[in-house]
Amino acid sequence: MSQHHPSDDILMEYAAGCASTHLALCVAVHLQYCPRCRADIQRFNALGGEMLQQLPQEDLSEALFERIMLRIDLEESAPATPQKPVEDLLQRWLPDGLNAVSWRKQWFKVYEYVLEVSRKGRQRLSLQKISAGGRAPLHGHYGQEVTVVLQGGFSDELGVYEEGDFVIRSGDQRHRPRALENEDCICLAYLDAPVCLAGPIGRWIERFRRLFMPDLNAPAS
Amino acid sequence: MQVSNNVIVLPINRKMDPNQQDPDAGEDSASSKDVLTPLIEAVAAQRDRDAFRQLFQAFAPKVKAYAIKQGMLEHAEELVQEVMVNVWRRAAQFDREKAAASTWLFAIARNARIDLLRKLGRSSQETQVETDYLWSLPGSDEPTGAFQQAVIVRNIRQSLGDLPQEQRDVIAKVYLEDKSHQRVAEELSLPLGTVKSRVRLALQKLKVILQEREKAV
Numbered sequence: 001m002s003q004h005h006p007s008d009d010i011l012m013e014y015a016a017g018c019a020s021t022h023l024a025l026c027v028a029v030h031l032q033y034c035p036r037c038r039a040d041i042q043r044f045n046a047l048g049g050e051m052l053q054q055l056p057q058e059d060l061s062e063a064l065f066e067r068i069m070l071r072i073d074l075e076e077s078a079p080a081t082p083q084k085p086v087e088d089l090l091q092r093w094l095p096d097g098l099n100a101v102s103w104r105k106q107w108f109k110v111y112e113y114v115l116e117v118s119r120k121g122r123q124r125l126s127l128q129k130i131s132a133g134g135r136a137p138l139h140g141h142y143g144q145e146v147t148v149v150l151q152g153g154f155s156d157e158l159g160v161y162e163e164g165d166f167v168i169r170s171g172d173q174r175h176r177p178r179a180l181e182n183e184d185c186i187c188l189a190y191l192d193a194p195v196c197l198a199g200p201i202g203r204w205i206e207r208f209r210r211l212f213m214p215d216l217n218a219p220a221s
Numbered sequence: 222m223q224v225s226n227n228v229i230v231l232p233i234n235r236k237m238d239p240n241q242q243d244p245d246a247g248e249d250s251a252s253s254k255d256v257l258t259p260l261i262e263a264v265a266a267q268r269d270r271d272a273f274r275q276l277f278q279a280f281a282p283k284v285k286a287y288a289i290k291q292g293m294l295e296h297a298e299e300l301v302q303e304v305m306v307n308v309w310r311r312a313a314q315f316d317r318e319k320a321a322a323s324t325w326l327f328a329i330a331r332n333a334r335i336d337l338l339r340k341l342g343r344s345s346q347e348t349q350v351e352t353d354y355l356w357s358l359p360g361s362d363e364p365t366g367a368f369q370q371a372v373i374v375r376n377i378r379q380s381l382g383d384l385p386q387e388q389r390d391v392i393a394k395v396y397l398e399d400k401s402h403q404r405v406a407e408e409l410s411l412p413l414g415t416v417k418s419r420v421r422l423a424l425q426k427l428k429v430i431l432q433e434r435e436k437a438v
Binding site for chain 2: 054068
């Protein structure tokens, strides 16, 4: 069972449905691994149910029920489409599983496979792989980085993370993830703004990047 | 497993509160909870239109209130339609062993709201994954038993009324007004930490979070 979970406020925002769809995806992937958080979500959903039941009754237009029944009758007369089972959430991108991904090399022993990028390129949903024993460069974050470990494990200055673990890093937390020695580490990662390279060379690269992306706020360091 | 340990704690706590009744006793004048379950089951088993109409009368006016709170006034009845059609479609998936009726109905309403906002192009960030995969409905998980579901709901219902207004308000903004903790903090001009600790206190009283535990980083 995983050891690192979304915080209570993330679980609550997820249950309330006010998390962004990408954060929701990361939480949903974690839930597939984590019976404890699934049980938590049931109670958060129950709280939502109560909040909803305690709302006042609003008047409805007269014909609303009939309109709904009309739609239902139309649907019932059409042939039913079988309900798709909830499969692996990442299957649409990975029909042949994690072993068939065509990785793009980013750094020594660090690879990326991009799943979705927002139009302006700030938000990024991707798979990240660090080969067994490899290290990613030291970096901070312009925004938030959400990581869910899908295979293997990694460690950084703040802990050791294994399959199913849910990790959030933000601006002031600089870290240098390192894959565990025995197995390649693959993670689902969501960035709501780019990472910010640190270290002597990294800082030099970042100075140029800010020239082209002036809306990046330098993270607190 | 930790899950079952947590759930066993609840009935013991209940005994300390003389006002609480056995949730299986059924009588509950405070709300319509116990009416909803057989109605959904009748819709599932016999496609019972009369039961569906009663369900509509009990639930649809609240869904409309939910839509209005969420700032969807001009789409409020559209949301009601989506929710009720989904209740009809999915009634067979409802399982009283796995979720209380109010919990299941909330999940249907929440997902329909998210889905409608996505269709209207109003959600800020988009992924290709469908709403019902991102937010799976209760029931895809292992059952925890109807009794335990009833205990969870009863705990929440009975303690909600006792919460200080400021704690209740924050929870209402998150669940009913689609506001993150961050936005609630901005709106109330409070530090984010204050908002989070209010919520945390409330969740502990409601037994939504069951024990003090290591905070996820």
